[in-house]
Amino acid sequence: MKEIDELINQLEANIEFENLTDLTISKVAVGWHIDHSLKVLNGVIAVLKNSNPEEYKKKFNLMKELIFLLGFIPRGKAKAPKAVRSFEIITKEDLLSQVATAKKSSTEIQNLNSKSFFKHPHFNDLNLKETLYFLKLHTKHHLKIIDDIKKGSK
Numbered sequence: 001m002k003e004i005d006e007l008i009n010q011l012e013a014n015i016e017f018e019n020l021t022d023l024t025i026s027k028v029a030v031g032w033h034i035d036h037s038l039k040v041l042n043g044v045i046a047v048l049k050n051s052n053p054e055e056y057k058k059k060f061n062l063m064k065e066l067i068f069l070l071g072f073i074p075r076g077k078a079k080a081p082k083a084v085r086s087f088e089i090i091t092k093e094d095l096l097s098q099v100a101t102a103k104k105s106s107t108e109i110q111n112l113n114s115k116s117f118f119k120h121p122h123f124n125d126l127n128l129k130e131t132l133y134f135l136k137l138h139t140k141h142h143l144k145i146i147d148d149i150k151k152g153s154k
Contacts, residue, residue, distance in 0.1 A: 004041070004106045004132065007139040011037055012099045014146050015092060022152035030149050031090045033142040038098035039086070040138055044118050045105040048131060053115035057125050064123035068133060073141040078122065 011034050018031030026033070067073060109132070118131045126134055 003136055004109070004139075005103070007136065007143065008038075008041065008099060008102045008106060010143055011102075011139070012096075014143075014150075015095050015099075017146070017150055018090065018092060018095065020149055020153045022149045025148045025152050026145055029090075030146050031095065032086060033146050033149075034095055035086045035090045035098070037139050037142045038095065038102055041102045041135060042098060042105055044131060044135060045102075045109060047118045048112055048116045048128065049105075049108065051116045051118070053113040053117070056115040056117040056127060058127070059124045061122075061124050064120070064126075064130075067123075067137065068130075071137065073137055075141075075145070 014030060014034055018034065019029055021029045109128075112128055114128050116128045116131075117125045118134075120126050120134065123130075123134070
């Protein structure tokens with residue numbers, strides 16, 4: 001879980017840039033990308049912890065296989081589900097609270113059954129290993145956008 005912890009630390013380090021925007025890169029500010037990434041991390045880990053491994057169903061999914069093979073998520077191809085989008089003002093305090101939750105949750109992953117799973121809206125059931133890989137890809141995707149916003153707003 002070391003890599004997940006490092007990604008959480010990178011999100012936390014970018015909180016100071018929460019209000020930066022560059023509309024040529026993204027329609028939303030850095031804070032939105034941090035908030036979204038943390039909502040995904042915290043939400044998905046909660047689903048993993050509460051899943052019933054006996055209900056896991058492995059099913060081939062071409063889109064998942066391509067994204068996992070490429071090792072990155074293309075920009076602008078998917079819309080975040082409402083559950084992981086923020087429609088309110090994002091505060092620094094809220095981001096820090098979500099970071100604390102993510103750090104605590106990431107320590108609990110190692111104790112989960114390998115067939116703990118998350119039902120992804122496009123990829124179907126992802127087992128623990130696949131879910132962790134997805135979380136890394138997803139968080140890196142948003143960290144790249146954050147870096148591009150920071151470069152573009154100078």
